Each structure stands twice: as C-alpha cells, then as structure tokens.
Amino acid sequence: xxxxxxxxxxxxxxxxxxxxxAHRVMMEGDVRTALLEHQFSLALQPQxxxxxxxxxxxxxxxxxxxxxxGMISPDDFIPVLENSEQMIELGYWVVRRCxxxxxxxxxxxxxxxxxxxxxxxxxxxxxxxxxxxxNLLQAYELDAKHFELELTEQTLVEDIDKAIAVMVTxxxxxxSFAIDDFGTGYSSLAYLKRMPVDIIKIDKSFVFGMxxxxxxxxxxxxxxxxxxxxxxxxVAEGVETGAQMRSLEENGCDxxxxxxxxxxxxxxxxxxxxxxxFRHGVWSNTEVYQ
Ligand code: C2E
Ligand code: MG
Ligand code: MG
Ligand code: MG
Numbered sequence: 001x002x003x004x005x006x007x008x009x010x011x012x013x014x015x016x017x018x019x020x021x022a023h024r025v026m027m028e029g030d031v032r033t034a035l036l037e038h039q040f041s042l043a044l045q046p047q048x049x050x051x052x053x054x055x056x057x058x059x060x061x062x063x064x065x066x067x068x069x070g071m072i073s074p075d076d077f078i079p080v081l082e083n084s085e086q087m088i089e090l091g092y093w094v095v096r097r098c099x100x101x102x103x104x105x106x107x108x109x110x111x112x113x114x115x116x117x118x119x120x121x122x123x124x125x126x127x128x129x130x131x132x133x134x135n136l137l138q139a140y141e142l143d144a145k146h147f148e149l150e151l152t153e154q155t156l157v158e159d160i161d162k163a164i165a166v167m168v169t170x171x172x173x174x175x176s177f178a179i180d181d182f183g184t185g186y187s188s189l190a191y192l193k194r195m196p197v198d199i200i201k202i203d204k205s206f207v208f209g210m211x212x213x214x215x216x217x218x219x220x221x222x223x224x225x226x227x228x229x230x231x232x233x234x235v236a237e238g239v240e241t242g243a244q245m246r247s248l249e250e251n252g253c254d255x256x257x258x259x260x261x262x263x264x265x266x267x268x269x270x271x272x273x274x275x276x277x278f279r280h281g282v283w284s285n286t287e288v289y290q
Contacts, residue, residue: 020080027077030066031086035093039065042097043264046273047116047235047257050249055277057114059150059257060098061264062090082120091123092132098147099140101270106142110274116148116178121155125162130169137173144174148199151177153185156195167196178235183219192230199255200227204238207258211243224252 034040044058064072081087098115105113123129137144149170156163156179167177178199179192183206202223206216220236227234236248239258248256265273 023080027080028084028086031081031084031090034064034066035089037067039067040090040093041065042094042101042267044101044115044267044270044273045257045264046262046277047114047255048261049255050253055274056255057116057148058265058270059116060094060101060118062094062118063266078120083122087120088123088126091120094118095133096136099136099142101267102142102146103140104271105274108271108274110278113274114146114148116150118150118180119155121152121158124149124151124155124166125159130166133170133175134173144170145176148176148178150180150201152180153182156191157186160191160194164194164196171196183223189226197232199233199235201235201237201257202253204258207236207238207244207248208240211241211247220248221251224248228252 041063043061043063045061046055047057047059048054049056062074062078064074064077066072078087081090095117098117102113102115105111119129133144133147136142151163171177176198177196178201179195179197180201181203182200184203200223202220206220206223208216210216210220224234233254234252235255235257236244236253237257239245239248239256239260241260244258245256245260262273
C-alpha cells in the first residue's frame with residue numbers, strides 16, 4: 001500500500017503520478033520557450049456596473065497559443081505549473097503586460113479603466129512581489145487605483161498572517177484586493193473580517209444554475225447580504241443570461257462579469273472594444289433595456 005512518508009518518500013510506482021510529473025516537466029520547459037517566443041497573450045473580460053450598466057474595466061486572463069497543441073486553456077496549464085518557478089515568472093509577465101495596457105489606455109484618453117489581475121499563491125507569497133509592483137508603478141508612472149489583485153481563498157489560508165501583511169503593504173500603495181471564486185474554498189467569516197479586501201467575486205459555478213437550483217440561489221443571496229454588511233463590493237462572474245443579471249441586481253450585486261455581457265476580448269481587439277463602449281456611454285447590448 002502506498003504511504004506518503006513526509007511527502008517525497010513515495011516508492012510505489014504510480015503510472016498516473018509519473019505521467020503528471022512528466023507532463024509538468026514538459027510544460028515548464030515549454031513555458032520558458034513560450035515566453036521567449038511570445039506565445040502568451042491576455043484576453044480581457046469586461047466588468048459592468050449594476051444599475052448604471054457602465055463598463056468599468058476588465059479581468060486579465062492568460063492565453064497560451066502553443067505551436068503544436070493550439071490554444072491551451074489556463075485551467076489546463078496553470079494548475080500544472082502552480083508550484084514552479086515558471087509560474088512566478090509567467091505571473092510577472094502578466095502583471096507587466098497589464099501595466100502596459102493601462103498605460104496605453106491612459107495615453108488614448110481612457111484614464112478610468114480598472115484591470116483585475118489573478119495572482120497565484122506562490123506569486124502572492126513571493127517576497128519580490130511588493131517591490132516588483134511598486135517599481136512598476138514608478139516605471140510606468142501609474143496610480144495603483146487602476147489595479148485590483150485577485151487572490152483565492154486557498155492562497156489566503158496558506159499563510160494567513162503573511163497574506164494579511166502583504167495586503168496591508170500593497171493597499172498602502174493603493175492596490176485593491178478581490179477574493180476570487182468565493183464559496184468554493186475554505187471561506188470562514190472570521191477570516192473575511194480580518195482580511196483587508198475590497199471585493200468578493202462569487203464563483204460562476206453558483207451563478208450558472210442559480211435560477212433553477214434553490215441551494216445555489218440561497219448561497220448567492222446570503223453571500224451578497226453578508227458581503228454588503230461588511231461594506232465590501234460584490235462581483236458575480238459567469239453571468240450568462242439577462243434573467244440572472246436582473247435577479248442579481250435586485251438583490252444588491254454591484255458588478256457583473258460573464259458571457260451575457262462579453263466573452264474575454266483578445267488583447268489586439270481591446271482598444272476597439274473600449275472605443276465602442278465609450279461611444280455608447282453604457283454597456284452597449286440593447287437587450288439590457290428590454
Ligand atoms: P477565474 O479567475 O475565476 O476567471 C474566470 C473564468 O471564468 C475565466 O476562464 C472566464 O473566461 C470564465 N468565464 C467568465 N464568464 C463566463 C461565463 O459567463 N460562462 C463561462 N462558461 N465562463 C465564464 P479562463 O479564462 O479559462 O480562466 C480560468 C482560470 O485560470 C481563471 O479563473 C484563473 O483562476 C486562472 N487564470 C487565468 N489567467 C490567469 C493569470 O494570469 N494568472 C493566474 N494565476 N491565474 C490565471
Ligand atoms: Mg479571477
Ligand atoms: Mg473567479
Ligand atoms: Mg475560477
């Protein structure tokens with residue numbers, strides 16, 4: 001029988017595990033090449049304010065166009081790379097790219113767009129993160145109000161005291177924090193109270209069936225109520241229908257993100273998307289007003 005003695009002393013041959021390790025080693029090698037060969041890009045998914053239907057900004061989502069395997073979804077490569085140096089390097093690439101984008105937006109006259117950046121656990125707990133971010137603020141001459149850092153509950157509970165310390169430091173510079181995929185991890189209200197966060201993102205798995213499944217509905221509504229009572233803002237992700245949007249809006253959800261409004265927009269179409277949004281003043285799918 002396989003026994004894990006202290007983690008790395010497992011002598012039982014497990015073909016699945018072997019495959020996983022081989023896969024990871026391959027991925028790590030590929031990431032190095034991919035960074036050099038510009039195979040990564042970002043897709044930006046719009047976020048919309050409830051009630052006003054104003055477009056407020058984007059979440060940055062990583063895309064990998066592999067020369068042989070085609071588009072690889074982040075859900076397929078990020079978990080594999082999670083504990084590697086490469087993920088930290090890639091994470092920094094994403095952050096830098098977001099700064100470049102915001103600077104471009106401002107140069108084009110769009111000075112009020114926010115970008116939400118996903119941070120992996122390792123990246124968030126990397127001692128270089130704070131200096132990296134604050135150096136970028138200087139180098140790009142940007143205000144940190146443009147950036148929202150998304151963390152998962154998992155990242156936060158890994159080392160709660162350290163996480164809070166990093167958050168406190170970065171908040172002093174003006175960065176804001178969101179807890180991503182809320183409700184899918186270890187969410188304790190006591191933690192939430194201690195945590196200097198600004199935004200809670202309700203996971204899409206609850207939103208998908210919210211109008212058919214009463215448990216999902218109740219989870220969402222009590223989350224919204226709880227979040228508001230703590231004076232935080234709440235984003236629902238995975239909003240795919242107008243009916244979901246209206247129900248969330250009636251119950252106090254502050255912001256939306258989902259295919260109903262827009263799928264993630266490829267980087268090279270982003271300026272066009274923004275121009276379109278500002279031509280209309282509000283999010284431009286007229287279905288909203290029916
Ligand atoms: P996430 O941060 O929770 O991002 C939301 C995911 O939900 C995105 O998937 C987005 O495309 C998808 N989504 C949004 N609205 C809808 C909808 O209405 N319907 C459906 N079916 N899906 C919707 P994506 O881009 O595949 O990213 C998956 C995950 O990969 C992200 O989940 C995040 O955890 C991770 N990820 C993506 N980019 C990065 C990154 O730069 N760094 C790190 N550390 N993780 C990232
Ligand atoms: Mg996210
Ligand atoms: Mg999420
Ligand atoms: Mg997710």
